[in-house]
Amino acid sequence: MKKSLIITVILVALTSLVRSQNVQMAICKLNPTEGSKVTGTVTFSKVADGVRIVADVQGLSKGKHGIHVHEFGDCSSKDGSSAGGHFNPHSKSHGGPDDADRHSGDMGNIDVDANGKGRLEYVDKTITLNGTGSVIGKSVIVHANEDDLKTQPTGNAGGRLACGVIEAL
Numbered sequence: 001m002k003k004s005l006i007i008t009v010i011l012v013a014l015t016s017l018v019r020s021q022n023v024q025m026a027i028c029k030l031n032p033t034e035g036s037k038v039t040g041t042v043t044f045s046k047v048a049d050g051v052r053i054v055a056d057v058q059g060l061s062k063g064k065h066g067i068h069v070h071e072f073g074d075c076s077s078k079d080g081s082s083a084g085g086h087f088n089p090h091s092k093s094h095g096g097p098d099d100a101d102r103h104s105g106d107m108g109n110i111d112v113d114a115n116g117k118g119r120l121e122y123v124d125k126t127i128t129l130n131g132t133g134s135v136i137g138k139s140v141i142v143h144a145n146e147d148d149l150k151t152q153p154t155g156n157a158g159g160r161l162a163c164g165v166i167e168a169l
């Protein structure tokens, strides 16, 4: 191999390594599971005090619906079960976004209006886009029911209506 080619290969590898460790933003496009019409988008943006999360969903029933980061970036199954359980890299209990003892993936609930639309917007202090416990490559699931923020390990949020993989921008 030519010396210049070797240097180019090393530079490309280093650049992608640095980029992957300094993610500022990520996006997740939510697609309906079988029998569901729920769609949406979740963005994750790094800010000074955490990660700003903005989730917009459509096609849900009025009321609160659990929303979490799940452990596998795999939405291939009809019912969303391929996404696994709540993303929990630090072996904690299920809780709400403001609890100290919570899964990293616990984003709580999204409030949906009579038109089937909901928005969740807050700064999460636990979710991270970099390093161990990064949510990149994991999934987001929106549920049929409200997350009670205490039942282990799921919050009793019911079936999975939408699923999407979290991708770095």
Ligand SMILES: [Cu+2]
Pocket: 066, 067, 068, 069, 070, 086, 141, 142, 143, 157
């Ligand atoms: Cu969930």
Ligand SMILES: [Zn+2]
Pocket: 068, 086, 093, 094, 095, 102, 103, 105, 106, 153, 154, 155
């Ligand atoms: Zn949880």
